[in-house]
Amino acid sequence: xxxxxxxxxxxxxxxxxxxxxxxxxxxxxxxxxxxxxxxxxxxxxxxxxxxxxxxxxxxxxxxxxxxxxxxxxxxxxxxxxxxxxxxxxxxxxxxxxxxxxxxxxxxxxxxxxxxxxxxxxxxxxxxxxxxxxxxxxxxxxxxxxxxxxxxxxxxxxxxxxxxxxxxxxxxxxxxxxxxxxxxxxxxxxxxxxxxxx
Amino acid sequence: xxxxxxxxxxxxxxxxxxxxxxxxxxxxxxxxxxxxxxxxxxxxxxxxxxxxxxx
Numbered sequence: 001x002x003x004x005x006x007x008x009x010x011x012x013x014x015x016x017x018x019x020x021x022x023x024x025x026x027x028x029x030x031x032x033x034x035x036x037x038x039x040x041x042x043x044x045x046x047x048x049x050x051x052x053x054x055x056x057x058x059x060x061x062x063x064x065x066x067x068x069x070x071x072x073x074x075x076x077x078x079x080x081x082x083x084x085x086x087x088x089x090x091x092x093x094x095x096x097x098x099x100x101x102x103x104x105x106x107x108x109x110x111x112x113x114x115x116x117x118x119x120x121x122x123x124x125x126x127x128x129x130x131x132x133x134x135x136x137x138x139x140x141x142x143x144x145x146x147x148x149x150x151x152x153x154x155x156x157x158x159x160x161x162x163x164x165x166x167x168x169x170x171x172x173x174x175x176x177x178x179x180x181x182x183x184x185x186x187x188x189x190x191x192x193x194x195x196x197x
Numbered sequence: 198x199x200x201x202x203x204x205x206x207x208x209x210x211x212x213x214x215x216x217x218x219x220x221x222x223x224x225x226x227x228x229x230x231x232x233x234x235x236x237x238x239x240x241x242x243x244x245x246x247x248x249x250x251x252x
Contacts, residue, residue: 068199068233070216071224093228123217169225173217177202 002034054085054101055193060185067113067172067181072127075111075168075183077190085194089165095192096165103197108155109168112187116180119146125171126152131164146175151187157195166192200224200233200251207246215240 004016006026021037033043058077067073076093086098097105107128115121121142128136136156152170160166168190172181198206201224205211215222225236238245 068201068224068226070201070213070220071199071226071233072236073226074228076228122213173213 004031052193052195054083054098055191056083056086056088056095057081057189057191058083058088058090059189060183060187063185064183064188065180067170067183069177069179069181070171070173072125072169072171073183075109075170075188075190077168077188081189081191094165094167095190097160097162099162101194102161102164103159104157104195105160105166105192106155106157106195107166107190107192108153109190110151110153110188111168111170112149112151112184113170113172114149114182114184115172115174115176116182117174117176118148120174120176120179121147121150121172122175123173124150124152126154127169127171128154128156129167129169130158130160132167134169149184200235203251204235204246207250208243211240211243215243 001018001020002022002024003018003020004024004026006014006029008014009028023035024031025033033041035041058080060077061079064076074093078090080088080090085101086095088095109128111126113121113124123139123141125137125139127134135158136154138152138154140150140152170183174181201216216224221240222235223237224233226233235245
């Protein structure tokens with residue numbers, strides 16, 4: 001049982017009381033939204049009252065060095081800044097949608113890439129992978145004005161199901177054969193959260 | 198020697214362009230201990246090096 005607040009199409013406001021502590025908000029006797037005794041809000045299953053959970057934010061706290069030239073390399077986020085409703089997999093470096101948590105998700109990532117040689121980065125790219133397949137890219141080609149340090153960003157809303165996983169990759173093409181390439185700590189992060197069910 | 202450099206040495210007709218943005222050859226590293234590997238090889242004339250050649 002719940003307390004019911006009904007906007008009836010014939011009689012207007014109708015109230016039905018009980019002692020459950022839960023509330024249903026109705027239109028013409030049909031429940032459109034519910035609030036349980038904990039305070040969770042459910043609007044016809046479109047919004048779950050636990051807020052935007054799962055949510056996570058991870059980062060690089062040590063430079064990822066030894067990046068090979070002209071190779072799509074996964075970013076190995078080594079530190080969890082914060083997370084709720086999910087345990088970010090720092091072994092496989094991926095976010096995996098937990099059981100029962102499918103829905104629309106928002107993701108954002110910044111990767112700071114660097115060569116140890118001036119004017120060395122010819123072209124770079126960043127990728128968001130969904131289930132091992134490229135879903136979004138952000139390529140940069142510096143033509144004849146090569147750079148040494150650069151920040152790439154990707155943001156994306158995705159519809160995900162339980163078990164789907166998201167990873168971040170980056171690609172560096174350098175002019176010098178002996179270049180030393182890295183993804184930089186302090187400038188590289190990956191975050192995401194659930195928007196709605 | 199990195200995989201890219203090995204391939205260039207084995208197939209000297211290839212250039213960096215074959216490995217860049219609109220590439221016909223895609224190298225990848227999944228941080229799973231496997232190291233760099235050839236994820237895609239779609240070059241129209243040059244054949245993909247064998248594991249023996251790359252070893």
